[in-house]
Every structure is written in C-alpha cells, then in structure tokens.
Amino acid sequence: MASAPTPVLRMQGIVKRFAGVRALDGVDFDVRAGEVHALIGENGAGKSTLMNVLAGRFPDYEGRIHLFGQEARLASPRQALALGVGVIYQELSVLPNLTVAENILLGHEPPGRVPGTLDRRTLVRQAQDVLDALGFRLPVGEPVGRLSHARQCLVEIAHAIRKNVRLLVFDEPTASLAGDDVERLFAVIRDLRARGIGIAYISHRLAELPQIADRVTVLRDGKAVGTRDIADVKVAELSHMMLGRRLTEMFPEKRNQPAEPILRVEGLSRPGVFEDISFTLRRGEILGIAGLVGSGRTEIARAIFGADRAAGRCALEGRPLARRSPRRCTARGIGMIQENRTLDGNVTGLSVERNIGIGVLDRLTAFGGVLPPRRVRRNAQRMIERMDVRPRDPARPIQTLSGGNQQKAILGRWLCRDPKVLILDEPTQGIDVGTKAQIYRLIMDLASDGRGIILISSEFFELVNLADRILVVRDGRLVGEMPGPGTEVDAVFAACVRKGA
Amino acid sequence: MPDQPDQPDKPEAPSRRWKPSFQVVQAGTVLLVLLVLCAVSAARTTTFLTWRNLVYNLLTNAAYLGIIACGMTFVMVAGGFDLSVGSTTTVCSVVAVLVLQGMGGQPAWMAITVAVLATAAAGVLLGAANGACVSYVGVNPFVTTLSTMLIFRGIALIMTQGGQTLSVPLALKKTFSQTYWGKVDLFGSAAHQLTVPILIFLGVFVVSVFILRFTRFGHYVYAVGGNENATWLAGINTSLVKATTYAICGLTCAIAAVIYTGMSNTGQAASYQGLELLVIASVIVGGTPLGGGAGGLFFTLIGLLLLSVIENLLPQFGVQEEYRNIVRGLIILVVVAMDVLVRGTGRKGKG
Numbered sequence: 063m064a065s066a067p068t069p070v071l072r073m074q075g076i077v078k079r080f081a082g083v084r085a086l087d088g089v090d091f092d093v094r095a096g097e098v099h100a101l102i103g104e105n106g107a108g109k110s111t112l113m114n115v116l117a118g119r120f121p122d123y124e125g126r127i128h129l130f131g132q133e134a135r136l137a138s139p140r141q142a143l144a145l146g147v148g149v150i151y152q153e154l155s156v157l158p159n160l161t162v163a164e165n166i167l168l169g170h171e172p173p174g175r176v177p178g179t180l181d182r183r184t185l186v187r188q189a190q191d192v193l194d195a196l197g198f199r200l201p202v203g204e205p206v207g208r209l210s211h212a213r214q215c216l217v218e219i220a221h222a223i224r225k226n227v228r229l230l231v232f233d234e235p236t237a238s239l240a241g242d243d244v245e246r247l248f249a250v251i252r253d254l255r256a257r258g259i260g261i262a263y264i265s266h267r268l269a270e271l272p273q274i275a276d277r278v279t280v281l282r283d284g285k286a287v288g289t290r291d292i293a294d295v296k297v298a299e300l301s302h303m304m305l306g307r308r309l310t311e312m313f314p315e316k317r318n319q320p321a322e323p324i325l326r327v328e329g330l331s332r333p334g335v336f337e338d339i340s341f342t343l344r345r346g347e348i349l350g351i352a353g354l355v356g357s358g359r360t361e362i363a364r365a366i367f368g369a370d371r372a373a374g375r376c377a378l379e380g381r382p383l384a385r386r387s388p389r390r391c392t393a394r395g396i397g398m399i400q401e402n403r404t405l406d407g408n409v410t411g412l413s414v415e416r417n418i419g420i421g422v423l424d425r426l427t428a429f430g431g432v433l434p435p436r437r438v439r440r441n442a443q444r445m446i447e448r449m450d451v452r453p454r455d456p457a458r459p460i461q462t463l464s465g466g467n468q469q470k471a472i473l474g475r476w477l478c479r480d481p482k483v484l485i486l487d488e489p490t491q492g493i494d495v496g497t498k499a500q501i502y503r504l505i506m507d508l509a510s511d512g513r514g515i516i517l518i519s520s521e522f523f524e525l526v527n528l529a530d531r532i533l534v535v536r537d538g539r540l541v542g543e544m545p546g547p548g549t550e551v552d553a554v555f556a557a558c559v560r561k562g563a
Numbered sequence: 564m565p566d567q568p569d570q571p572d573k574p575e576a577p578s579r580r581w582k583p584s585f586q587v588v589q590a591g592t593v594l595l596v597l598l599v600l601c602a603v604s605a606a607r608t609t610t611f612l613t614w615r616n617l618v619y620n621l622l623t624n625a626a627y628l629g630i631i632a633c634g635m636t637f638v639m640v641a642g643g644f645d646l647s648v649g650s651t652t653t654v655c656s657v658v659a660v661l662v663l664q665g666m667g668g669q670p671a672w673m674a675i676t677v678a679v680l681a682t683a684a685a686g687v688l689l690g691a692a693n694g695a696c697v698s699y700v701g702v703n704p705f706v707t708t709l710s711t712m713l714i715f716r717g718i719a720l721i722m723t724q725g726g727q728t729l730s731v732p733l734a735l736k737k738t739f740s741q742t743y744w745g746k747v748d749l750f751g752s753a754a755h756q757l758t759v760p761i762l763i764f765l766g767v768f769v770v771s772v773f774i775l776r777f778t779r780f781g782h783y784v785y786a787v788g789g790n791e792n793a794t795w796l797a798g799i800n801t802s803l804v805k806a807t808t809y810a811i812c813g814l815t816c817a818i819a820a821v822i823y824t825g826m827s828n829t830g831q832a833a834s835y836q837g838l839e840l841l842v843i844a845s846v847i848v849g850g851t852p853l854g855g856g857a858g859g860l861f862f863t864l865i866g867l868l869l870l871s872v873i874e875n876l877l878p879q880f881g882v883q884e885e886y887r888n889i890v891r892g893l894i895i896l897v898v899v900a901m902d903v904l905v906r907g908t909g910r911k912g913k914g
Contacts, residue, residue: 367796369796388795388796388797388798389798389799389800391798392797392798393798398796400793400796405790405792405793406792406793406796407793407796408790408793409785409786409789409790409793409794409797409856410789410790410856411785411788411789411790411856411857412785412786412789412856416782416785416786419782420782420783420786420794420797420799421797421798421799423779423782423783424779426779427778427779430778431778431779431780432777432778432779433777433778433779433781433782434777435776435777438782475797
C-alpha cells in the first residue's frame with residue numbers, strides 16, 4: 063500500500079522460555095507502516111506468546127525489539143501502550159456496563175468544573191470525534207454490553223486508536239464473529255491500514271488470509287519458518303509450512319466404505335442463521351462440512367444434535383428424530399464433539415474418569431441408581447487405553463490435561479455410547495500435531511466400523527484428506543458439494559468465499 | 564467461576580502442574596484449626612472436654628443444622644443456593660404440629676407417623692417449588708430463594724392464624740418429644756448416651772454421602788456444578804438434577820423440623836430465622852465453593868463442627884454477647900479469604 067514502507071516494528075531473535083522450554087526460539091518478525099502482516103501457525107507454535115511479548119506481558123524475553131525506529135524494551139503492558147502498541151484480544155476488555163463514549167475515553171475522561179467530577183458533554187463530543195475520524199457508526203451513549211461482539215470490537219479499536227496507537231495487534235479477531243461481521247471488520251482493518259497504521263494479524267485460519275493480509279509469516283514450534291507475500295502463495299503451501307513435511311504422514315489411508323443412508327436432514331432452517339439445509343449421511347461415510355467462520359456450519363450441527371431449536375426434519379435410520387434435544391439425540395445414538403472444549407466439553411473440576419463416564423452412567427449403574435466406583439474406573443481405563451489419554455491417571459482433574467488429551471477424553475466419552483452418528487465440530491482445534499494424527503486415525507476407524515461421521519473443520523486440508531464428500535456452506539446455505547479425495551484445498555476455499563452472482 | 568478458556572498455546576505452562584485440589588487444602592486448614600481449637604479448649608477449660616458439653620450440648624445443637632447442611636451441600640455442589648431453608652423449616656414445623664393436633668384422638672404411633680410423613684411431603688414440595696423455579700423457569704437461585712424465603716414465611720403466618728404459637732396435644736407430647744430429648748445408651752450404660760438428634764443426623768449424613776458419592780444422581784450433581792452446559796450437551800437431564808437437589812434440601816428441612824418441634828413441642832411462624840445463614844456458612848467454611856462442582860459432605864461436616872465448636876466456646880471463654888457476631892463473621896471471612904489466597908485467584912488473576 064504505502065509506497066515507501068518503513069518498519070514500525072522489528073523484532074529480532076526473540077526467545078521466550080517457559081520452565082526451560084523454548085516457546086519462542088529466535089523469531090524475527092517485522093511490520094511496516096500501512097501493512098497487514100499475518101502471523102499464522104498451529105496452536106502451540108508460539109503465536110500468542112509472540113503477541114504477549116509485544117503487548118509487554120512477558121518482560122523476561124530475550125532478543126531485540128525496535129519500535130518506530132527506536133530500540134525498546136517492553137517491560138509492561140502499560141509501557142507497550144505508551145509506546146504506541148495496541149492489542150485487540152480475542153476476549154475483549156471493554157466494560158459492558160459503561161457507554162461507548164466512556165469506554166473509548168476510559169482513563170482519559172475530561173475533568174469537570176468541580177474537582178473529581180467529569181464533563182459528560184465533552185466526553186461524548188470527544189468520543190464522537192474519535193468515532194467520526196475512524197468512520198465508525200456507533201451509538202456513543204449506549205452501554206457497550208448491548209452491542210454485538212463485532213461492534214464491541216470496534217469500541218476496543220477506537221479506544222486503542224484514541225491512545226495514539228500506531229501498531230495494532232489483532233489476536234484471532236474473527237474467532238467469535240459471524241458472517242457479515244467478519245466482512246465489516248476486514249473493511250475496518252483495511253481502512254486502518256490505509257491510514258498508515260501497522261497491523262499484526264494473528265490467526266490460525268488460513269482461509270481468511272488472502273482477504274486481509276499483505277504478507278504472512280508462518281511460525282512452527284517457536285520458529286519463524288518463512289515469510290511470504292500473500293499474492294505469491296497458495297493456501298496449500300501455507301498448510302505445508304505450518305505442519306512441515308508431516309502433513310502427508312498425518313492422514314491414514316482411506317478405507318471406509320459408504321453404505322446405506324443413516325441420517326437424513328431435510329429443510330433444516332433457523333431464521334437469520336441458516337436456511338433449507340438438506341443432506342443425507344451414509345453409514346461408513348465421512349461427510350465434511352466446509353465453510354468460513356460464521357457461515358452457519360456450527361449452528362447447523364448444533365441444530366441436528368438438538369442443542370439449538372430449528373425448523374425442519376431429521377431422521378435416523380428412517381425413524382424421525384422428533385423434538386430433538388441433546389438427551390434424545392444421545393439416547394438414539396448421535397454424539398457430538400463441541401467446537402469449544404472449555405465451555406461445552408469439559409466438566410471442569412471433575413476427574414477424567416467422571417468426564418468420560420458422564421454420558422454412560424445409565425449403563426454402568428447397578429440396581430437403584432447405585433454406581434459402583436469400580437465400574438466407573440474400569441470404563442474410564444478402557445477408554446484411556448483405547449484413546450491413549452496421557453497421563454493414564456483416571457483420577458486427575460480434566461483441566462490439568464493438555465488440550466489434545468482433554469479432547470481424547472471427551473471423544474472417549476462419546477465412544478462409550480457406541481454412537482451410530484458422530485458429529486465432530488473442529489475436533490482438532492488447539493491440539494498438537496501428534497494428537498491430530500491420532501484423531502484422524504480414529505475418525506477413519508470409526509467410519510470403517512460403519513458409523514456416519516460429520517466432520518466440520520476450518521482446516522480444509524483435513525476435509526480433503528479425510529472426507530468422502532464435502533458440503534460447502536456459505537451465508538447459511540448449502541452452496542455446493544464436492545468429492546473429498548482429489549479436491550484441492552484452494553478449490554474448497556474458493557467455493558467458501560465466492561459471492562453469489 | 565469456571566476457569567477462563569485458555570488455549571494451551573504455550574507448551575508446558577507452569578499452571579498445568581497438578582496440585583492437590585483447593586477444597587482439600589481448605590478443608591485441611593479448617594480441620595487443623597478445629598483440632599488446635601479443641602486442644603487449647605480442653606487444656607484451658609474444665610467445661611469443654613466433658614461428655615455433657617460435647618454430646619448433649621455441642622453435637623445435639625449441631626445436629627439439626629447439620630441435617631439441613633447435608634441438603635444444602637447437594638444444592639451448592641450443583642452450583643445452586645438456597646436461602647429459604649429457614650422458612651421451609653418453619654412451615655414444616657407448623658405442618659407437623661397441625662397434623663398432630665388433627666390426629667389428637669388416634670394412637671400415638673399412628674399420629675406421629677402420619678405427622679412425620681406429612682412434614683416430609685411438605686418439605687419436598689417446598690423444595691421442589693424452589694427447584695422448579697430455578698431450573699425450569701430459569702430464575703437465579705439467589706433471587707428465587709430470597710423470594711420464597713418471604714413467601715414460605717408468609718405461608719407459615721397464615722397457617723398459624725397470624726403468628727399464634729401452636730402446641731402439640733398433651734396426649735402426644737411425651738412420645739413426640741423423644742425426637743429431640745430421646746437418648747440411647749452407649750456401651751450398655753447410662754453414663755454415656757447419644758441423643759436422638761445425633762443419631763438422626765448420622766443417618767442423614769450416611770445416606771447423603773452414599774447418594775452423592777455412589778449413585779448416578781450424585782455424579783450428575785457434581786457434573787452440573789462443574790459445567791452445566793457441557794453436562795447438558797452430554798445428554799443429561801440437567802434441569803431435573805438441579806430441581807431434585809432443592810427437593811432433597813427441602814426434605815432435610817422437614818427432618819430438622821420434626822426434631823426441633825420435638826424440643827419445644829410448639830410450632831411458631833417466627834422460628835428459625837437466620838438459620839439459612841448458619842447452614843450456608845457451614846457449607847462454605849468446609850470448602851464447597853459457591854458455584855459448585857467440588858466439595859462435599861465431609862467438607863460440610865468439618866465446617867459445621869468448626870462453627871459449632873466456636874459457638875460452644877464463645878461463652879466458655881467469656882466473650883460478651885455483643886462481640887459474638889463479630890467473631891462469627893470474622894471467622895467465616897478469614898477462612899474464605901485463606902481459600903482465596905491459597906488459590907491465588909485474587910484480583911490479579913492469571914494473565
């Protein structure tokens with residue numbers, strides 16, 4: 063964009079250790095004025111660590127940082143902000159009960175005539191000025207908590223800009239946005255870029271990068287493995303860079319055989335979210351659902367499972383699933399791994415064995431509701447063995463396990479019920495590469511046993527390598543179907559973003 | 564409060580290491596304080612370490628609180644809260660006396676059996692009303708039970724025709740009062756006796772422990788408290804589980820009401836005020852967290868004993884009546900503050 067790009071940020075040889083482990087191992091990263099530089103990598107690659115160094119939250123880093131041409135030592139978040147570095151975290155730090163104006167000027171409230179009071183009229187005017195300058199149309203007097211997440215994000219950006227921030231770091235901003243909001247946020251980011259603000263954009267979603275980034279740097283195992291201009295790189299190449307040569311070895315051979323239909327979905331609709339979704343899942347089939355974040359893919363899956371209400375019909379093995387709820391669907395043999403493990407998966411505080419057993423206690427119960435502890439333990443041990451959950455300690459609280467092992471435990475929970483249909487919503491999100499491979503193998507095993515699998519994933523290379531068919535969801539509608547094997551990742555991506563005629 | 568969602572982006576972050584659960588730490592501390600307190604009291608006073616004081620006085624008084632605390636533990640482990648236990652107990656007590664009055668002409672065993680069953684039914688009904696409001700209507704437990712605390716108290720006032728003291732009929736008094744005053748010989752002599760309230764408490768406690776630890780329902784109670792949403796998505800009827808905990812709590816109120824009605828042989832609309840706070844304090848001091856998912860009955864027992872011992876010691880150590888509430892309040896605050904400090908989840912939180 064800018065004709066003479068000056069680096070606003072240059073990080074050189076950044077090292078950060080956690081208890082001896084190098085989370086960042088000599089990373090170089092720079093951002094020019096008026097540029098969006100994306101930072102991508104698997105979970106655990108070090109993206110967030112690098113961002114936290116930049117935000118001043120890890121003062122004990124090694125290496126050198128130049129900000130706006132001068133060497134700087136980022137010792138605290140306060141200092142980073144004073145130097146002009148603003149961070150928009152995934153979990154926003156707006157105060158929901160204060161108004162938009164109060165949030166934007168938080169810490170810079172104009173004093174009133176009486177000491178200790180504040181001048182509300184000036185406050186509103188100044189906030190409006192900030193918003194006007196940015197071109198944001200937000201109600202200044204409205205409590206922020208009443209705004210959508212996307213608009214709260216704008217408030218946070220305005221707050222940062224107000225503090226003369228010239229380098230903005232976005233931490234996976236699209237993770238909790240839907241549909242048009244993603245588009246709107248991208249427009250805002252492009253506009254900020256045009257104003258000469260340097261932007262570091264952290265993501266693990268390859269698919270959105272061509273829309274927003276100018277350059278992209280790939281992190282793997284705490285090292286920067288390469289920087290590319292987005293114009294010269296294919297999504298598939300970025301996948302390979304993120305995962306290394308392991309990519310091909312990670313996927314099992316396809317050996318499942320799609321057979322007769324098992325789950326039929328007809329005319330599933332939820333106004334404003336998705337409309338008229340119909341498809342058939344076969345026994346032994348892995349059906350991929352591709353779509354960008356906010357396309358409605360998670361909501362569709364939740365509606366099938368009965369976690370959300372929706373119009374339309376579903377039938378399992380020819381018998382209708384009436385008045386769907388997680389309880390009824392579970393009883394009929396449908397299982398679902400939720401996208402957000404922490405909120406919707408783990409029963410925090412309970413042991414691994416109880417987390418595994420929670421769904422099958424009815425089968426472990428002796429007479430009168432009595433539950434012999436030995437049965438719970440034996441059931442859990444069987445699953446821990448089968449799923450290779452580590453450490454192999456059924457009594458450990460589940461939240462003390464790594465993300466991958468938590469996911470394996472939760473998969474074990476559903477396998478206890480021996481489901482006929484398993485819906486997996488981003489089953490490998492936030493999981494290390496080794497565990498991913500195990501989960502891929504498991505998915506293939508389950509399908510080979512004659513179960514129907516619905517696999518939702520943002521990582522399209524998972525879909526093309528595992529699925530028999532891929533359904534493409536865009537703006538809440540099914541817009542295409544393609545075979546899994548032989549399809550290029552970039553073709554799936556293109557189908558997900560193509561705007562209707 | 565559930566842990567904030569943290570994606571394990573940093574390998575081997577130090578917080579992943581496994582420490583003994585916070586509840587165990589807190590309960591251990593409370594137990595230690597309790598033992599030290601008892602040892603000091605035994606050494607410094609001649610009155611504390613006597614069978615008379617410990618059993619007839621301390622434990623018998625603790626028993627009826629303890630029975631309700633068992634029910635409250637179910638509610639709080641499931642992440643709920645019940646402020647209405649005092650009022651529920653009052654209604655139950657009035658129901659007991661009214662039924663006994665109505666059955667005045669019948670044989671004692673029959674009248675008392677019917678009265679006990681009716682009281683139990685009343686307790687379960689009121690608890691279930693709380694439970695339905697919380698889990699099916701979706702009103703916040705604090706608001707629900709604050710409201711029903713007033714409503715139930717009002718019901719008791721109506722049932723006693725505006726606050727009259729109702730008495731158990733003379734013919735039944737002697738038998739019925741055994742629920743409180745009854746004693747059972749220990750070691751085959753009258754030198755050491757246990758009182759009926761203690762025995763009833765032990766029974767309730769054992770049954771509760773069994774339900775919470777060894778039944779499917781008990782597992783669900785912990786799961787609902789740990790992460791209700793995830794439990795629901797695992798296909799469990801979480802509404803029913805939550806509602807049932809309130810019904811159990813109501814039942815324990817009924818049991819306590821029978822005992823205490825046996826003590827005074829009267830039913831009054833103004834009785835048992837402030838009971839809810841003592842019960843909730845016992846559960847919290849023991850280490851069951853607000854928000855649920857952890858803790859349990861042994862923790863509650865320890866908390867109950869600590870509060871009861873302190874209650875018992877205040878007069879023995881000559882603490883003036885006007886200072887006692889301050890001491891009680893401080894102890895609850897200190898214990899819970901210790902818990903916060905041990906967890907390290909004060910204001911700063913983790914990054």
